[in-house]
Amino acid sequence: MHSLNSLPVLPIVALRIDPWSSTTIKEYEKLFAYFGIKPFNEVLPELSELVEPHPLMRRGVVFGHRDFRNFLQVIKSGGKAAILTGLMPSGKMHLGHKMVIDQLVYYQKVMKAKVFVAIADVEAYAVRKKSRKEVIESALNEYIPNYLALGLDPEKTVIYFQSNYRPEYYRLIQLFSRKVTLAEMQAIYGQDLGPAKIMAALTQAADILHPYLNEFGGHDIVLVPVGADQDPHLRLARDIADRYSNDIRLGRPASTYHRLMTGLTGDKMSSSRPDSYIALTDPPEEAAKKVMRSLTGGRATAEEQRKLGGEPQKCPIFELNAYHLIPDDNELRKLYEDCVSGRILCGRCKKETAERLKEFLKEHQERLNSVKDLVKEVVKPPAF
Ligand code: SF4
Structure with missing residues (x-):
């Protein structure tokens, strides 16, 4: 039987790591072999000595890491740790998105880390071709309220739009352009790389690295919890940090990797197919119906299932x-x-x-109503 610490991986399909495609990564083990991501299991004992690991960590949903030990070292020695996440405002916020926020809240509450949330409005406009209005409204009305309702402490969180932040952050983007070559970026992101993607990638590197600067708190380490599809941004940021180590106060960011949720329809959870996901604002009764319509790991007949058992994996x-x-x-x-x-x-x-889900959504949506007015106090939207 599989232990809950090693929930079985999904079936093998194909490996492709591209933060701008909609491909699901299903060969998690290969990330270890190809890209040097280490199994998270190896750092669990050390983490457990310090604090109780988050359920997503105990259950193998967070499955990989880079330099998580360095992060733990900073925590143990009383240093300053920052957690960075990027947010792509698009469509409804659903349970697939919630996994990152649960981890941010954990690091904020349990490890006293400062949280930075970058709203990727520049990338949404330039690479994903979204309208500015749609992206800004989605961030303000959908994502940020849900983040707060999930427990992020506004006092200990910096939330910013990529297009509306501070000069030192933009200086990083400009400086980074000197020491990165096109060939290197193509090796990380693929051949289809125009000015929009290059700018988005350098902006992401500044997102990840700016908490090291004294102007943003002079943190000793930045940890980035991501889905595995976002690893290219981490690789670029780590390479850049190494190259600037003599010039600017930067460090190598650490990262953790979690599995992407399977949609209720059995394939990828997609914002364009509401039946594939549970949105945090779905009316509870409607969400319960989605659960009842969902695919399962059950057998063809009840008799067969009683005999063989289901396939929870x-x-x-x-x-x-x-x-x-x-x-x-x-x-x-x-x-x-x-x-x-x-x-x-x-x-x-x-x-x-369905009953558990209805209860969760009801409570979450009550919290959502109570935090909506906070949004304008925690983030300043761009003028256009
Ligand atoms: S019984 Fe097993 S296979 Fe069926 S829905 Fe529950 S966990 Fe899935």
């Missing part, structure tokens, strides 16, 4: 519970064992999941 409903709805490890282990032994069938399992 292929089941979006199990993921929903493991990633979001069952915080207690023993309760989740029981669901896993009931499923693989055929003691529970998918109909009942979905109903119970």
